[in-house]
Amino acid sequence: MDHNGLVDEKSESRLYIGNLDLRITEAALIKMFSPFGKIVSEDFLWHTHGPKRGEPRGFAFIQYSTKEEAKLAEEKMHGRLANGRPMIVRLASEKLMAESADNPSKAGRDTNKMHLTSNGSGQMNRSAKIAAIKNKLRDLEEENSTAKKQKQKQTDNVS
Structure with a gap:
């Protein structure tokens, strides 16, 4: 709960997935994360301009229907290898706070x-x-x- 007494369920059930191999597709990502709960939305980020336009950016966001599902996926998938690279999986709100503290x-x-x-x-x-x-x-x-x-x-x- 925040100071206004409101729960921001979306930020608590949204995961940041980083360090993705550029060969991983949206479908593969959904397949990897679907065993942990109902995926409400998925944002796979692409370069929108420049020489890499249309290529994956190497990270994505997945929204689960509950924060418990998101936490389970975070626990099970963080550090797991996908195409030889360890994925970084965090709650999206924690990722932003970590970036703020680091830089x-x-x-x-x-x-x-x-x-x-x-x-x-x-x-x-x-x-x-x-x-x-x-x-x-x-x-x-x-x-x-x-x-x-x-x-x-x-x-x-x-x-």
Whole structure:
């Protein structure tokens, strides 16, 4: 439960799966994780632009119907080899908190660090989630702006 007395079931039943071999397909991932419970959704991440466009990014998210199913899958699958690589399996909320602790500039700028509050289950509060989303959007906008400038520079050089 968070400070408002609300349970965020989604974050407690959503798993981050990382260090995936790029040959692993969505179907294979679902097949590996389905024995542990009902999979409600699966987000297999792909590169959307650049030279790797259309290739897997090496991580995914799986949402189970209950937090117990997610915990069981985490226990059974973390460190398990898939195509010769040990998978990293964590609750998605724990993964974000671990990144914030290891690398504050990745989860939020030094001028706008996220303030994480723990409720005992590794869950972030609402304002921390909003701050993380805003920081991600700002980073994407900066990336897009830099790419446009480089493209314009190339166009100017060709002319």
